[in-house]
Amino acid sequence: MHDVARAAGVSRGTVSRVLNGGYVSPAARDAIQAAIAHVGYVPNNAARSLVMQRTKAVGFIVHEPHALFLEDPNIGSIMLGANAVLSEADLQMVSLVTDSDRDIERVTRYLSGGFVDGAIIVSARAQDPITKVVTKLGLPAAFVGHPPDLRGLPFVGIDNVRSAREITERLVATGRRRVGMIAAALDRDSGSDRLTGFRAALGDAFDPALVAEIPLYEFSAGAEGMRRLLDVAPDIDGVFAASDAVAAGALRTLREAGRRVPEDVGVVGFDDSSWALRCQPPLSTVHQPAPLLGQRAAELVVALIAGAEPPREGILLDTPLVWRESA
Amino acid sequence: MHDVARAAGVSRGTVSRVLNGGYVSPAARDAIQAAIAHVGYVPNNAARSLVMQRTKAVGFIVHEPHALFLEDPNIGSIMLGANAVLSEADLQMVSLVTDSDRDIERVTRYLSGGFVDGAIIVSARAQDPITKVVTKLGLPAAFVGHPPDLRGLPFVGIDNVRSAREITERLVATGRRRVGMIAAALDRDSGSDRLTGFRAALGDAFDPALVAEIPLYEFSAGAEGMRRLLDVAPDIDGVFAASDAVAAGALRTLREAGRRVPEDVGVVGFDDSSWALRCQPPLSTVHQPAPLLGQRAAELVVALIAGAEPPREGILLDTPLVWRESA
């Protein structure tokens, strides 16, 4: 900047003013802009954030061991949704992957070090180091997903229990007698909530034997889960898969077993991701508004950064059923 | 920090020394650490980078309009590979998504503003704003993929021409007479190179009519491409799909058309992504070492940041064929 000021024959203060839009004469402005272009000057963000106390950057963190970046079709959409509104607010979204404990430790340092003005955090827990540092620092943050122990912090999510109950009821309404579930990720709230909803829908008809548990929302695990279901209940005629990817796996197993879908067995999924349309037949499923989740979360942090009061309670988004041909 | 110094009864300089590991008496050290814990002090990165002239952060940029984060199964693996080595070097990887022209402009500002010490850039072009700013600033950077116009800049990639030629030759060697290609993303070097390799493998037997062009590496586009191939050449008995996702789409079309794979027509893909094993039958394909790509690129920037000379030429990684049951 010193160079620019000298080249333009003005003081550094004036240069700063044209950069930030203050009072400056047209003549000086022109000279300075020419000088800027000439010396190829770029302002130093570190210095700027030091004095401004803000970076115009917002962190996007998926706090999940071994980044399910690769697995979960929703994450990407959430990211893009968040980025859209952050971008509109001229905030740079920086996404931080936490693939190991060491990463988590470094990310917390990054957050607390003042590199970002706020953060969006996907799938966190209250006892997480990241959640802790956020609350401790009072960093403007919004969470996506709502683990039971996170109440009190601003979040946006969906009602997994209710969605699961609704789609199960709809499945039952197609006349199924023996309906089971491939339940995934029971250690996460999304997974256990979906099972809860399924159970609620069935009421007395619920049969624990008809629940196949798998660790993750994965295609291959879904195929395996369906195999187990078929073993314990060859007469099964309805299946609620905990996600579309899981449902796709189930479909594969059913085809291999010679069962027709939806004639012999009805299958429903969850997410309404690209899997749903890619399946044969296309899946009936719960629409999860992933991009909207990201948008709302971003709007939250933007408001928080602007000084707004954190909302008293979380935001729950609608999850309409989309009925296709698999049930 | 002022608070810490006062609470511990020392000067700020001494506090800084225990943080960075300098000579300091055990007594003072203990007092300071206690004070740090007590006031909940966290160092300010902005101030630190301002004086240190480094941030210990590296940008990871996928420079592709409308982030193919969602589409490309490789990106995630490249990211994780890169993060692994950056993490090892205690560097924070921050990934920047460019989903619009506005994003691109903001990301260039972010890069030039000194928020990162280096960058890894996936699928860039020489005339890109991002590439330009990188070269102009002399920012330590490594590119993944090697568009023809990028020579001179450090990169790591694979030999698409050769890989495509090899797998096509292998496909022909299974006795196929009429082999076609579903060529995707011909506007990108990866896409056009794979077509070039395919053509080279076939030599005189190459028939332009047997090339179906699709815009992106997508399942549904693959299904559509296969449909077109079947129209122009019902007797087709071999297909090279430009990616596994494309091949998966082709498989769907073939099944719908009543063709058996590999009996009636042999199909091969590219990437060796999760699609390959998910297909029925599992795909023969070209293994693309995505995580390694990320690792090597990260190693490059780490070396560059440490002051190493940029390598004279790019690094090309091996792409072994993996032969399964689809051909």
Added chain:
DNA sequence: TTGTATGCGTTATCAC
């Protein structure tokens, strides 16, 4: 309208 001076929170170079 513009120049000057001060401070943002650290590290690093000195003397002590």
Added chain:
DNA sequence: GTGATAACGCATACAA
């Protein structure tokens, strides 16, 4: 070993 003090590059209140 430790305490002052000068940068680092910028924004801004104040003076001119």
